[in-house]
Amino acid sequence: MGLLERRAVKAFQDGSYPKLTNEINTLAGYPIEFEVNWDTLAVEEYSHLYEEAFSKVYFTPLINAIKEITVDDMGKEALKESLKKVVIKNEGGFYSAPSAYSFDGGVLTIDHEPCSNIDYVNDRSEALGKLLMKNL
Template sequence: MGLKENRFTRTFQEEQFPELKDQIIEAASFDVAFNIEWSTLFEDRFLHLYNDSYPKIYFLPLIEAFKSITTDDMGKEALSESLKEIHITNTKDHHNPKNAYSFSNGVLTVDHSPILNADDIDNRTKVLVNLLENNL
């Protein structure tokens, strides 16, 4: 990562990520660990869009999916017993959520392009809910 990317990452981590993380923890009903490979979440030509696309792609679907799953004690218990970590990366520029999400050994992996289909929050949320409900 270059200076521009490092500056953006630090600003995002300090200004937006804490609130998003708090919302995820609140929705999940427990403090889940994060493993975010920030250096994989960049394409230089799209840097100006990331303040908007990061939340929509990586965090808002998690918040909404966890809210859906934890509507009752059974969902809260299943999620807290099964989910150990959220791993966010971009290794294959997936833009279809059916290819971008996986859940194995307690790790929910989000391997999604940082820019493609950013506004498709509802579809990503549905895929996440389905994936988690089938694996919890």
């Protein structure tokens, strides 16, 4: 990871990341642990897209899914009992929603290329919502 990538990651970590994770935790009604492998997200030559891409690929779909789940107390309770941690990484070369998500032992893993299909937020939101609801 070069200087441009490190600066762009740092800008996201200091700016949007706390706001997005706070929104997720507020919607969930409890603190969810986040583990982000920033080094794998920092794709060379795409640092200019990190702000938009990280938000749209990793966080907005999760926000949308949690909104769908927590519309009632039953959903809030099921989420709190089941989802303990979110792992975000880019290791498997996945760029489509169905293959990018897994849920096991209370851990949601999002393994998606950060700069592929950035605007497919609805597809990711829908796939993530279905996966979580199936496992709650």
